[in-house]
Amino acid sequence: MGQNTILVTGGAGYIGSHVVKQLTTRRENVVVLDNLTTGFADAVVGGELVVGDTGDRKLVAELIEKYQIDTVMHFAAHTIVPESVADPLKYYRNNTTNSRTLLECCQAAGVEHFVFSSTAAVYGIPPEGIADENSPTQPINPYGTSKLMTEWMLRDLCQASPMRHAVLRYFNVAGSDPEGVIGQSTERATLLVKVACEAAVGHRTHVSIFGTDYDTADGTGIRDYIHVDDLAAAHIDALDYLRRGGESTTLNCGYGHGYSVREVLDMVERVNGAPLVIKEEPRRAGDPPVLIANAKRIRETLGWQPRHDDLEAIVRTSLAWERHLAEIRNAPAEAQAGG
Numbered sequence: 001m002g003q004n005t006i007l008v009t010g011g012a013g014y015i016g017s018h019v020v021k022q023l024t025t026r027r028e029n030v031v032v033l034d035n036l037t038t039g040f041a042d043a044v045v046g047g048e049l050v051v052g053d054t055g056d057r058k059l060v061a062e063l064i065e066k067y068q069i070d071t072v073m074h075f076a077a078h079t080i081v082p083e084s085v086a087d088p089l090k091y092y093r094n095n096t097t098n099s100r101t102l103l104e105c106c107q108a109a110g111v112e113h114f115v116f117s118s119t120a121a122v123y124g125i126p127p128e129g130i131a132d133e134n135s136p137t138q139p140i141n142p143y144g145t146s147k148l149m150t151e152w153m154l155r156d157l158c159q160a161s162p163m164r165h166a167v168l169r170y171f172n173v174a175g176s177d178p179e180g181v182i183g184q185s186t187e188r189a190t191l192l193v194k195v196a197c198e199a200a201v202g203h204r205t206h207v208s209i210f211g212t213d214y215d216t217a218d219g220t221g222i223r224d225y226i227h228v229d230d231l232a233a234a235h236i237d238a239l240d241y242l243r244r245g246g247e248s249t250t251l252n253c254g255y256g257h258g259y260s261v262r263e264v265l266d267m268v269e270r271v272n273g274a275p276l277v278i279k280e281e282p283r284r285a286g287d288p289p290v291l292i293a294n295a296k297r298i299r300e301t302l303g304w305q306p307r308h309d310d311l312e313a314i315v316r317t318s319l320a321w322e323r324h325l326a327e328i329r330n331a332p333a334e335a336q337a338g339g
């Protein structure tokens with residue numbers, strides 16, 4: 001490969017794999033670095049996969065040199081909020097320390113562009129439940145803090161060097177590749193849409209609603225769910241923006257409106273054509289009642305145009321992928337029964 005190869009860390013994971021698919025569809029040169037702790041080799045549908053760790057300084061430096069990397073997209077991270085509360089140092093090591101090693105290698109090699117997967121969790125509990133990019137960053141769990149610290153390192157490094165960055169703060173990512181080639185295969189999932197779709201295909205007995213006494217129209221929590229295909233497209237737009245000389249920027253990735261837990265579950269029932277077993281449980285610790293993006297800046301800065309701003313499309317693609325996973329799980333048993 002020649003110039004302009006993109007290093008995608010965590011490209012075998014849920015979101016990274018969707019971005020790799022879009023990048024390679026438009027014939028970008030891509031090398032994925034993933035240690036496969038939560039990712040899957042077969043989710044990497046284009047480019048080259050190198051199995052290794054972002055904290056492996058020697059490997060990262062060699063890759064940047066060998067592939068003449070000019071852009072890094074950094075997805076690799078641990079992502080489970082309750083786990084970060086129970087084992088914070090695990091999160092600071094992987095999400096912060098390993099990111100620092102990666103940044104050091106980028107600085108040494110003169111990497112030009114850096115796109116970073118950040119999170120709405122950096123805002124904590126914003127006033128009125130709506131966060132714009134200038135809202136105070138007050139994370140309420142170590143996961144959010146570990147990502148915010150990487151934002152700061154990146155900001156400071158870009159002030160001290162020619163590197164430019166796009167920090168993308170994702171709100172609630174859901175859905176799967178509309179072509180059905182890849183999807184969210186995460187094990188022991190905790191995210192609402194994934195959990196509800198697992199329940200819909202019988203992989204779980206039920207889905208819980210954590211809190212029915214919030215000060216919202218139906219009493220359940222409200223989130224800004226963004227389709228992973230639109231989020232992946234935002235990364236392509238961010239890449240183009242940085243390539244045409246755009247200055248470093250921080251952008252919310254959401255649609256700017258939300259759905260309640262009950263609205264999500266109603267949609268899963270409607271798309272699946274069957275009722276879910278729903279249990280009402282107390283609030284989950286640390287959950288803000290409402291978390292919605294002010295999503296103006298990403299449209300203005302990148303010209304990003306979402307194509308799937310539609311809860312039904314999110315649920316339809318999630319459920320299709322979950323049915324696919326269920327078929328794979330059930331295949332050996334069926335073969336046995338048939339034999």
Ligand SMILES: NC(=O)c1ccc[n+]([C@@H]2O[C@H](COP(=O)([O-])OP(=O)(O)OC[C@H]3O[C@@H](n4cnc5c(N)ncnc54)[C@H](O)[C@@H]3O)[C@@H](O)[C@H]2O)c1
Nearest residue numbers: 010012013014015034035036037038039053054076077173
């Ligand atoms: N899923 C969401 O709703 C959401 C929301 C906000 C932000 N994010 C961020 O998006 C990014 C991707 O999340 P995801 O949902 O795709 O999670 P994921 O677990 O599916 O993907 C993470 C990938 O990184 C790999 N990885 C982890 N540590 C690594 C390391 N040290 N070296 C190499 N590879 C490593 C894993 O094997 C996995 O393939 C993360 O940075 C996460 O913090 C996700």
Ligand SMILES: O=c1ccn([C@@H]2O[C@H](COP(=O)(O)OP(=O)(O)O[C@H]3O[C@H](CO)[C@@H](O)[C@H](O)[C@H]3O)[C@@H](O)[C@H]2O)c(=O)[nH]1
Nearest residue numbers: 119120121170171172190191192195208209210221261287
């Ligand atoms: O089984 C479940 C799971 C979730 N919820 C509720 O559904 C909403 C969404 O929860 P979830 O899907 O777990 O996402 P969040 O807790 O909002 O956080 C996610 O979205 C953040 C960005 O907003 C990311 O940074 C985090 O990594 C990711 O966990 C919340 O009101 C939860 O209380 C339930 O009622 N039942």
